[in-house]
Amino acid sequence: MPNPLSQELRLQGLVKQELELKRRRRLEFHPEVEARYEQDEGPSRRRWLVRGGVVGLMIWNLFVFNDWFMRNDQFGAVLSWRLLMTAYGACILTAIWRNWVSPRAREWILAGALPMVMLCACVILRLTSNEMRMYDPFVFSLAFLVINISLPLRFRQALWMSGITLPLTALSVGTDERLPEQARIFAIGLMAGTTLFTLQACYRIERSSRYSYLLRLRETLAFRAAERRADGFARLSQTDPLTGLPNRRAFDLAMPSRWQEAALTRRWLALVLIDVDNFKQYNDLYGHPAGDACLKRVGEAMREHLPPQAFLGRIGGEEFAVLVQADSAAQCQRVAEGLRQAVEAMALPHGATERGVVTISLGLALRSPSVDGRADSFMASADAALYDAKHRGRNRCAQASNYGDLEAPAAARAGS
Ligand SMILES: Nc1nc2c(ncn2[C@@H]2O[C@H](COP(=O)(O)OP(=O)(O)OP(=O)(O)O)[C@@H](O)[C@H]2O)c(=O)[nH]1
Structure with a gap:
C-alpha cells in the first residue's frame, strides 16, 4: 500500500499537471484528482443538491394553485401527475442525501429529473382545456433554468439531458394543435434559447468551480508539504545526531x-x-x-x-x-x-x-x-x-x- 506521504506528493504533481495542461477544459480530472475532488467536494455538493432539489419541488408544487384556477375540470388528474413527479423527486433526493448511490450515478439520476419534469409538464398541458393554456409552454424554460443553472447539473449530464429533452418537448408543443401557431413557435424558440444559454452557463460554472478547486488543492498540498518540512526541521534541530536523543x-x-x-x-x-x-x-x-x-x-x-x-x-x-x-x-x-x-x-x-x-x-x-x-x-x-x-x-x-x-x-x- 503506498504511504500517505508519497500519495500526497504524487497528487501534488498531478494537480500541477492539470493546471499546466489546462485539462480542466475537459471538465474531468485525472482519475486520482477526480477521486480527491469527490472526496473533498462531494459532501457539500450533496447537501447543495438536496437543498436545491427541495426548493425546486416546492416551486413545482406551488403551481397547484395555478392548476386549481386554470385546470379545475382536470384538477384530480393534474394533481396526480404533480404528486407522481414529487414522489420521484423525493426518492432521488433521499438517495442523494443518504449517499446510497455512487457520485457518477448521483449525477445521472439527478439529470433524469429534467426529462421527467418536462414529461409531466407536457402531459399536464395536454390535460388542460382552458384557453389560457397557450401561456403554459412559456413557463417550460423555467425547468431548464432551475435544473441546469440553479442546481446546477454537471455539464456533461446537462448537455445529454437537454439534448434529449428539448427536441421531445419541442415536438410535443409543436404538435399541439390547440395552441396558436405563433405561441408554439415562440415557446419553442424561447426554450431553445434558454437551453443554449443555460448550457453555456452550466459549462462556465463547472469549469470555474473545478479550476478554483485545483488552485485550492494546490495550496492545501503545498501548505501540508511546508508543514511537514517545518516539522522535519524542528525535529532535526532538537535531535542530537550521534545518539538520536533530544539535544x-x-x-x-x-x-x-x-x-x-x-x-x-x-x-x-x-x-x-x-x-x-x-x-x-x-x-x-x-x-x-x-x-x-x-x-x-x-x-x-x-x-x-x-x-x-x-x-x-x-x-x-x-x-x-x-x-x-x-x-x-x-x-x-x-x-x-x-x-x-x-x-x-x-x-x-x-x-x-x-x-x-x-x-x-x-x-x-x-x-x-x-x-x-x-x-x-x-x-x-x-x-x-x-x-x-x-x-x-x-x-x-x-x-x-x-x-x-x-x-x-x-x-x-x-x-x-
Ligand atoms: N568521542 C567523542 N568525544 C567527545 C564528544 N564530545 C565531547 N567529547 C570529549 O569528551 C571529553 C570530555 O572531557 P572532560 O570534560 O575533560 O571530562 P572527563 O575526561 O570526562 O573527566 P571527568 O568529567 O572529570 O570525569 C573531551 O575530551 C571531549 O573531546 C563526542 O561527541 N564524541
Whole structure:
C-alpha cells in the first residue's frame, strides 16, 4: 500500500499537471484528482443538491394553485401527475442525501429529473382545456433554468439531458394543435434559447468551480508539504545526531513544560545531570570513533532503564540530562541510582576508571514545583551536585540540598 506521504506528493504533481495542461477544459480530472475532488467536494455538493432539489419541488408544487384556477375540470388528474413527479423527486433526493448511490450515478439520476419534469409538464398541458393554456409552454424554460443553472447539473449530464429533452418537448408543443401557431413557435424558440444559454452557463460554472478547486488543492498540498518540512526541521534541530536523543534545545523547551506538568499533578520533579567519567581518557585510549560508540551505548542503556515518559537528552559533549516525575523523593533517587547501575552493568571496558568499565557520575536536584514557581536554580543545583559526585570519586550520584550522597551499592564499591 503506498504511504500517505508519497500519495500526497504524487497528487501534488498531478494537480500541477492539470493546471499546466489546462485539462480542466475537459471538465474531468485525472482519475486520482477526480477521486480527491469527490472526496473533498462531494459532501457539500450533496447537501447543495438536496437543498436545491427541495426548493425546486416546492416551486413545482406551488403551481397547484395555478392548476386549481386554470385546470379545475382536470384538477384530480393534474394533481396526480404533480404528486407522481414529487414522489420521484423525493426518492432521488433521499438517495442523494443518504449517499446510497455512487457520485457518477448521483449525477445521472439527478439529470433524469429534467426529462421527467418536462414529461409531466407536457402531459399536464395536454390535460388542460382552458384557453389560457397557450401561456403554459412559456413557463417550460423555467425547468431548464432551475435544473441546469440553479442546481446546477454537471455539464456533461446537462448537455445529454437537454439534448434529449428539448427536441421531445419541442415536438410535443409543436404538435399541439390547440395552441396558436405563433405561441408554439415562440415557446419553442424561447426554450431553445434558454437551453443554449443555460448550457453555456452550466459549462462556465463547472469549469470555474473545478479550476478554483485545483488552485485550492494546490495550496492545501503545498501548505501540508511546508508543514511537514517545518516539522522535519524542528525535529532535526532538537535531535542530537550521534545518539538520536533530544539535544540541549529540546531540553530547554522540555524544562518549563515538565515543570508545569509536575506542578499540576503535584508530583516531584527530578533533574539528573549525568557525565561520563574520565571520558577524555577513553577517547585517548580507544580513539574518537570508539568514544562516539560509547556515548551511544550509554544513551541507550539509560533510555532503556527510564520510564517512557521521562525526558532523556544529550545536552553537551559527554553530558546527559534526565527530567523525571515521581511521587516521592525516594523514587527519584532510585531512578538516578538505577541509571548509574545500568551504565555500569554494560561493562564497557575503560582502562582509566576505578572499576575498569565505563561509569557515570550523576547530580540530582529535586523540586516539588508550584505553577507560578521558577526553574531558574534547578539546573545550578543539579550541576553543583554533579560536581560534588565527581569530587567524591565519580561513579556515584550526589544530590543537591541536604538529601546527602546516594552511594553506589557496597558490593559495587567493594569490587573497585
Ligand atoms: N568521542 C567523542 N568525544 C567527545 C564528544 N564530545 C565531547 N567529547 C570529549 O569528551 C571529553 C570530555 O572531557 P572532560 O570534560 O575533560 O571530562 P572527563 O575526561 O570526562 O573527566 P571527568 O568529567 O572529570 O570525569 C573531551 O575530551 C571531549 O573531546 C563526542 O561527541 N564524541
